[in-house]
Amino acid sequence: MMKQFNAIKAKHPTAMLLFRVGDFYETFGDDAVTASKILDIVLTKRSNGSASETQLAGFPHHSLDTYLPKLVKAGQRVAIVDQLEDPKTAKGVVKRGITELVTPGVSMNDNVLSVKQNNYLAAIHISKKELGISFLDISTGEFFVAQGNQNYIDKLLQGFAPSEVLYCRNDQEHYKELFGDTYPTFRQDDWVYTSEYGYEKLTTHFGTKNLKGFGIENMPSAIIAAGAVLNYLELTEHHHIDHIHHISRIQEDKYVWLDKFTARSLELIFPQNDGGVPLIDILDKCVTPMGARLLKKWTVLPLKDLASINTRLNIVDFFTKDEDIADDVLAHLRQINDIERLISKVAVGRVNPREIVYIKKALQHAAPIKVLLSKANDKEVKVIADHINTCDILVERIEKEMQEMPPINPAQGNIIKEGVNAELDELRAISHSGKDFLRQIQERESDRTGIPSLKIGYNKVFGYYLEVRNTHKDKVPAEWIRKSTLVNAERYITEELKQYEEKILTAESQIGIIENKLFMDLIQMATEYITPIQQTAATLAKLDCLVSFSTNAIDYNYVKPIISDDKALDIKEGRHPVIERQLSVDDPYIPNDVYLDNEEQQIMVITGPNMSGKSALLRQTALIVLMAQMGSFVPAAAAHIGLVDKVFTRVGASDNLSKGESTFMVEMTETASILNNISDRSLVLMDEIGRGTSTYDGVSIAWAIVEYLHNHKKSRAKTLFATHYHELNELAEDFPRIKNFSVSVKEHQKKIIFLRKLKEGGSEHSFGIHVAQLAGMPGSVVRRSEDILEHLEQDKRKEKNTERIKEMPKDNYQLSIFDSVDPIAKELKEQLEQLDVNTMTPLDAMLKLNELKKLLS
Numbered sequence: 001m002m003k004q005f006n007a008i009k010a011k012h013p014t015a016m017l018l019f020r021v022g023d024f025y026e027t028f029g030d031d032a033v034t035a036s037k038i039l040d041i042v043l044t045k046r047s048n049g050s051a052s053e054t055q056l057a058g059f060p061h062h063s064l065d066t067y068l069p070k071l072v073k074a075g076q077r078v079a080i081v082d083q084l085e086d087p088k089t090a091k092g093v094v095k096r097g098i099t100e101l102v103t104p105g106v107s108m109n110d111n112v113l114s115v116k117q118n119n120y121l122a123a124i125h126i127s128k129k130e131l132g133i134s135f136l137d138i139s140t141g142e143f144f145v146a147q148g149n150q151n152y153i154d155k156l157l158q159g160f161a162p163s164e165v166l167y168c169r170n171d172q173e174h175y176k177e178l179f180g181d182t183y184p185t186f187r188q189d190d191w192v193y194t195s196e197y198g199y200e201k202l203t204t205h206f207g208t209k210n211l212k213g214f215g216i217e218n219m220p221s222a223i224i225a226a227g228a229v230l231n232y233l234e235l236t237e238h239h240h241i242d243h244i245h246h247i248s249r250i251q252e253d254k255y256v257w258l259d260k261f262t263a264r265s266l267e268l269i270f271p272q273n274d275g276g277v278p279l280i281d282i283l284d285k286c287v288t289p290m291g292a293r294l295l296k297k298w299t300v301l302p303l304k305d306l307a308s309i310n311t312r313l314n315i316v317d318f319f320t321k322d323e324d325i326a327d328d329v330l331a332h333l334r335q336i337n338d339i340e341r342l343i344s345k346v347a348v349g350r351v352n353p354r355e356i357v358y359i360k361k362a363l364q365h366a367a368p369i370k371v372l373l374s375k376a377n378d379k380e381v382k383v384i385a386d387h388i389n390t391c392d393i394l395v396e397r398i399e400k401e402m403q404e405m406p407p408i409n410p411a412q413g414n415i416i417k418e419g420v421n422a423e424l425d426e427l428r429a430i431s432h433s434g435k436d437f438l439r440q441i442q443e444r445e446s447d448r449t450g451i452p453s454l455k456i457g458y459n460k461v462f463g464y465y466l467e468v469r470n471t472h473k474d475k476v477p478a479e480w481i482r483k484s485t486l487v488n489a490e491r492y493i494t495e496e497l498k499q500y501e502e503k504i505l506t507a508e509s510q511i512g513i514i515e516n517k518l519f520m521d522l523i524q525m526a527t528e529y530i531t532p533i534q535q536t537a538a539t540l541a542k543l544d545c546l547v548s549f550s551t552n553a554i555d556y557n558y559v560k561p562i563i564s565d566d567k568a569l570d571i572k573e574g575r576h577p578v579i580e581r582q583l584s585v586d587d588p589y590i591p592n593d594v595y596l597d598n599e600e601q602q603i604m605v606i607t608g609p610n611m612s613g614k615s616a617l618l619r620q621t622a623l624i625v626l627m628a629q630m631g632s633f634v635p636a637a638a639a640h641i642g643l644v645d646k647v648f649t650r651v652g653a654s655d656n657l658s659k660g661e662s663t664f665m666v667e668m669t670e671t672a673s674i675l676n677n678i679s680d681r682s683l684v685l686m687d688e689i690g691r692g693t694s695t696y697d698g699v700s701i702a703w704a705i706v707e708y709l710h711n712h713k714k715s716r717a718k719t720l721f722a723t724h725y726h727e728l729n730e731l732a733e734d735f736p737r738i739k740n741f742s743v744s745v746k747e748h749q750k751k752i753i754f755l756r757k758l759k760e761g762g763s764e765h766s767f768g769i770h771v772a773q774l775a776g777m778p779g780s781v782v783r784r785s786e787d788i789l790e791h792l793e794q795d796k797r798k799e800k801n802t803e804r805i806k807e808m809p810k811d812n813y814q815l816s817i818f819d820s821v822d823p824i825a826k827e828l829k830e831q832l833e834q835l836d837v838n839t840m841t842p843l844d845a846m847l848k849l850n851e852l853k854k855l856l857s
């Protein structure tokens with residue numbers, strides 16, 4: 001057996017082998033040490049016939065579902081080695097082989113997967129020209145590819161957040177350099193990463209002559225990455241993958257460009273700090289798992305196409321106006337299981353009886369949704385109805401054949417209803433009424449023979465028998481066959497009893513075989529419905545997202561945005577969708593207007609004290625735009641949004657310092673990438689840019705960036721620029737499309753009250769000291785800061801020129817001795833002034849110093 005183990009281990013050295021031995025899964029050697037730590041199971045030692053001892057740790061086979069996810073979640077690649085023949089009939093060591101290799105990126109196990117999240121496996125092909133990437137979720141059948149530069153690939157990685165990344169063995173260093181070690185990885189052989197192999201793999205899998213139909217024919221790097229994914233499925237023994245029947249190109253130009261910093265700082269999917277709330281948590285009111293997963297994709301991939309956005313918005317509008325339909329649809333959606341993943345389980349042959357019934361139930365609830373929507377007086381809603389395929393024939397058959405609540409484990413039996421199969425019914429009758437039937441035989445034979453004490457019994461040696469006490473021996477009919485003689489009685493068997501016995505003993509196993517066959521036939525039929533069920537799942541997911549948007553629109557008082565092809569952004573009384581949810585009714589979020597265009601007001605320079613709400617205003621503007629382009633209503637009184645193609649966000653270095661990644665250098669690199677990528681339709685949010693360096697550096701850089709954005713020859717990117725540097729207010733005097741705004745505060749008894757209202761015009765000073773006071777800074781520090789500020793502002797008034805670097809005020813803690821009126825000090829000063837240090841020898845200097853010192857004594 002250890003030979004067998006070693007042979008399999010040699011083929012998969014990086015995988016932990018769960019080796020089936022009898023009723024246990026065992027791990028050996030180093031695997032055992034690791035498994036015992038992760039699973040907290042006992043580690044033992046056994047000699048296994050050889051001189052050296054082997055370490056051993058195992059668990060009962062029926063606990064696989066409990067232990068396997070723990071191993072995978074701990075980052076292990078786990079190979080399940082099963083017995084491939086019946087140990088009872090096997091000669092010698094039982095044949096064993098890998099039946100599945102479960103890795104973080106390839107899993108169908110419900111305990112490994114998270115309901116609301118896709119589980120992507122990614123492959124990256126690194127090449128000098130363009131990099132290729134592919135993403136596959138085997139649990140849903142979704143398969144995507146893309147090709148582009150490192151930035152783009154990095155951004156996709158961040159958006160899709162794969163559980164495992166594959167790349168070519170030869171690219172190890174390069175991969176690490178580009179993408180670090182964020183994701184668990186696996187390296188494949190270099191021959192996998194060639195265009196010929198990828199092309200061949202994809203065309204064979206999809207059964208197509210070429211890849212034109214998928215629009216990826218001319219994407220060599222993407223094809224290589226996709227081929228690598230298929231190769232990995234083979235390696236991990238995933239051979240039944242009919243549900244992966246399509247590959248889609250991620251069309252970069254279809255979606256709003258959000259680089260990874262922007263997605264992160266806007267907290268679309270993940271919060272930046274522990275306890276933070278990302279946008280998705282507010283948006284997601286989905287009631288189906290596939291809806292929740294789709295909404296995540298919509299959130300990181302807002303649309304750029306006017307027609308598609310308006311379709312979504314119109315459907316949301318429909319549901320907000322007809323709440324009864326929305327409620328009915330929701331009531332049915334709530335009853336719908338994860339059919340997207342269930343149908344994938346059908347494809348890979350891992351569906352259990354109860355799950356087949358769930359598929360039926362889901363389709364049965366999809367049917368009334370289809371009826372409801374097709375009756376709606378709205379073209380776009382009707383289209384949704386058209387895309388729901390209720391697969392009636394399949395539903396009917398499952399309904400007719402499957403029990404209402406069959407067990408999860410088919411071996412437990414009672415999967416198939418009565419009346420489906422005559423043989424099955426008969427066997428069940430035998431099994432159920434076995435004892436009755438035996439009693440009937442006993443009574444009948446007792447009457448017929450006149451033996452009153454006739455008994456039926458059973459033993460392992462000759463099965464069922466009739467027992468006759470010696471006193472009635474003479475009444476035994478001739479056809480009974482005597483099997484044994486006891487002291488007081490004799491035991492007989494009959495032809496009938498023998499026949500029946502065989503039936504009873506084989507009935508249970510026969511029932512299992514027939515039920516299993518009928519169940520397999522049903523699965524076979526279900527595999528023919530993979531595509532229509534996937535389509536229905538996708539449509540229901542979309543519907544779920546749109547109804548979720550309508551629920552938010554009503555509950556949170558959102559409005560339908562007007563999206564157009566022009567380039568203006570006009571938000572009236574906009575609110576921050578996340579912060580407003582965290583505030584109480586008594587202290588609600590203060591709405592603000594934001595207007596930007598390419599002609600009059602391209603850049604808003606927003607000043608205001610710390611904590612006044614500048615960052616919130618910037619972020620809410622971006623979130624409103626993105627929500628609108630996802631197809632959601634928005635938190636505002638009205639919103640007119642000229643299509644935005646890219647959103648860039650840069651947050652000043654110190655806001656990110658806690659993550660330990662944002663140095664001033666990073667901030668500048670990120671800003672440079674914005675300046676190189678903007679277009680007329682871009683929205684740029686700059687928050688405290690330049691604060692990672694000295695004040696003067698900061699002001700200069702911030703100033704230069706605003707100037708650049710304004711004067712860019714080709715693109716007038718709409719920009720919100722929040723800053724502490726009120727010096728920047730002077731820009732508006734020289735540049736026509738720059739306008740000053742400030743977030744208002746009221747000073748009351750040297751304290752500030754945040755009004756949070758945006759008003760035209762800059763702010764005069766930054767109120768930082770007041771914030772320090774609010775924060776509980778000692779009174780002496782606050783007073784001293786006020787003194788210094790006063791000095792600085794006096795200096796500024798004198799110079800009246802912000803571009804020139806000003807001197808810091810002289811520290812007036814200590815009076816200068818030379819300003820003193822003391823006569824000795826005066827004498828000292830005069831003597832020092834008369835000295836010509838250049839003509840003095842060191843000795844002269846020493847003597848003079850001594851002389852001066854004497855003056856003091």
Ligand SMILES: Nc1ncnc2c1ncn2[C@@H]1O[C@H](COP(=O)(O)OP(=O)(O)OP(=O)(O)O)[C@@H](O)[C@H]1O
Nearest residue numbers: 588589590591609610611612613614615616617756
């Ligand atoms: N319009 C608003 N209505 C109500 N509360 C708000 C509003 N805007 C911001 N706030 C609250 O004020 C807090 C501070 O806002 P924000 O972080 O935007 O200030 P800031 O001006 O960017 O400050 P800093 O310059 O220190 O980063 C927010 O966390 C939020 O709770």
